[in-house]
Amino acid sequence: MTQQTRESTAAEMAAGYAAGLDPRDVAEGVLSRIAEREPVLNAFYLHDPEQVRTDAAASAARWAAGTQLSAFDGVPVTVKENIPRAGHPVPAGTAIANPPLAASNAPITDRLLEAGLLILGSTTMPDWGMLSSGVSSLHGISRNAWDPSLTTGGSSAGAGAAAAAGYGPLHVGTDIGGSIRLPGTWAGLATLKPSAGLVPLHAPYMGRAAGPLTRTVADAQALMSVIARPDARDYSARPYPAMDWEQVLESPAGLRVGVQLDAGSGADVDPEILAAVQRAADVFASAGATIVPVAPFMSPAMLAEIDAFWRTRSWADYSALDDQARSQVLPYIARWCSGAKDYDGLATVRHYHRFAEVQQVTRAATEQFDLVLSPVAPMAAFAAEQEMPVNDPDLPMAHISFTLPYNMSGQPAATVNCGFTSDGRTIGLQVSGRTGADDDVLAACAWYETARGDAAPNWSLVQ
Structure with a gap:
């Protein structure tokens, strides 16, 4: 597995699989990259290499039988930790004990699995997603792949680090005020905060969206082609006309x-x-x-009064905790929300x-x-x-x-x-x-x- 193959775009990987490239080889290359960089970058909350290998083998079998689930079957992807995966904890970046276990997949998770993508794991976020950095009471510090002394941004912190580091081509984050785009600017990425209701959410909220963080625009388009599909579980979803996720503007002349x-x-x-x-x-x-x-x-x-409303929302969550749980919340977040x-x-x-x-x-x-x-x-x-x-x-x-x-x-x-x-x-x-x-x-x-x-x-x- 060459570095060039490991760092291929999703479309290049898909073409490779159609021509005989083995998803297991791609998975091993990406796993090697993760093992090399993860001790420094700290992009993952959950990462199970053996499950990735099992899923890659299943993808390889589907390609061999001609029963691949999509053109992107076997392409690696990560999801932010607040996007539920059935049976896995959803701690929202905090060190509070006994985080809830996801009873079912989020719509995004289901779309990825239905298309046969290899979920490498769940990426880190700061406490309750209310910081624009990779600082977390649970995870410690996630770092920028360009320069580990710098922030990767947040709250899609681990997704930004993973994308920039080349942990495969596709990464899903969430955004309520900039949490996809801020890692984008601070890690040199192509990202998209989609239109409201285009990518279905498991827990819709005012302003919340989920979308891609990738090295190239083509990869952002590829990921949108998978996750931008309706799901009845998102009661905020809107009917949009079909979109062309492969187009490149010929010229901005006249715009x-x-x-x-x-x-x-x-x-x-x-x-x-x-x-x-x-x-x-x-x-x-x-x-x-x-x-x-x-x-x-x-x-x-x-700006000040929207910030104040978010403080109130988090103060309600913080106030509901007992003293032990409150002590586990990042002090910065505790101080910030106490303003409400x-x-x-x-x-x-x-x-x-x-x-x-x-x-x-x-x-x-x-x-x-x-x-x-x-x-x-x-x-x-x-x-x-x-x-x-x-x-x-x-x-x-x-x-x-x-x-x-x-x-x-x-x-x-x-x-x-x-x-x-x-x-x-x-x-x-x-x-x-x-x-x-x-x-x-x-x-x-x-x-x-x-x-x-x-x-x-x-x-x-x-x-």
């Missing part, structure tokens, strides 16, 4: 593309990030797109109304555009040991003002690497579109991949 460089709230954007996003916009412009500035629309009050202890019902209702306001202003600001380009986060990757980029639990989340609006509006928002800081850290470009245009958004990202020049990650540098 109306918004460029937003100021979110209106949160931390100031690093000048190197602004410059990289502007260069990406220039690439679209040079190919014939009409570029229009987008004014800020996310106010500091909106004095909110009364009126305040909580006021905070809740901010979600609809953000949805309204986001749609109004972006509806005239085919695409909107922006930074993903205002800053590049920070220290792996640090819980948040602006590391004060008493402050609102200063890094999500570009990402959060699209969770609330339900619009698709993807990331693709668009440059590097002077010290080599990756910089992501967020590409958003109209609700239900997920395939068009990824097609535009696929085009940009071909046009971005030296902004492309050199994955051979990930040791």
Whole structure:
């Protein structure tokens, strides 16, 4: 098993299997990579190599008999630990004793198994998914594959580390305010926070979505072709027209593309990030797109009061624990959610109304555009040991003002690497579109991949 084969895209693996490549050989190559890097990166919560080998053998038998379950039968994939797998614990990143066992698979898990993909394991997340880092009371610290001294981002922390490290081509994360896209920018990945209700969830919640973290846009498209299928268990699902997950935009000529460089709230954007996003916009412009500035629309009050509502939600969970269990929650999370202890019902209702306001202003600001380009986060990757980029639990989340609006509006928002800081850290470009245009958004990202020049990650540098 060569490194080239181990790091093939999902489509390349599928073509290889059709031509006689053995899924067991691919599995062994990926398992070797995991064994090599996992002691440093700490991307997995659950990982059972023998089960992977058993599943790879079953895939090999199906290919030999011509009964493969899909074109991607035997392709390795990981799932975030909050995506249930029947019989496995779902601790949500916390060290609280006796985490619940999943009684059944999540819809996403079922879609992967129905297509014959090899689930390598469940990837890590921080406590309750409420940090944008890989710091967890249960797992310790998950680290960035480019530079283990840096964060991999969160809350899809282990998924970001696994994708960048080459633990196979496909990785599923979840996102309620940026938790797929933040690892995307800080690990150089192609990602997608899908339209609301496109990828079925086991536990729908306002703004929550699940989607791919991958090295290439083609792999994100391949994974969406598997998981973006209706499931009656998701009562928030919406009927969308069939999408083309193989298309690449021929040219952005004629598209109306918004460029937003100021979110209106949160931390100031690093000048190197602004410059990289502007260069990406220039690439679209040079190919014939009409570029229009987008004014800020996310106010500091909106950000603060949505943060306050999330604190209240977590304070309710924290308050229900006994003293022993509370002591197991990460101190940062305990301090953060305790900020909600004095909110009364009126305040909580006021905070809740901010979600609809953000949805309204986001749609109004972006509806005239085919695409909107922006930074993903205002800053590049920070220290792996640090819980948040602006590391004060008493402050609102200063890094999500570009990402959060699209969770609330339900619009698709993807990331693709668009440059590097002077010290080599990756910089992501967020590409958003109209609700239900997920395939068009990824097609535009696929085009940009071909046009971005030296902004492309050199994955051979990930040791």
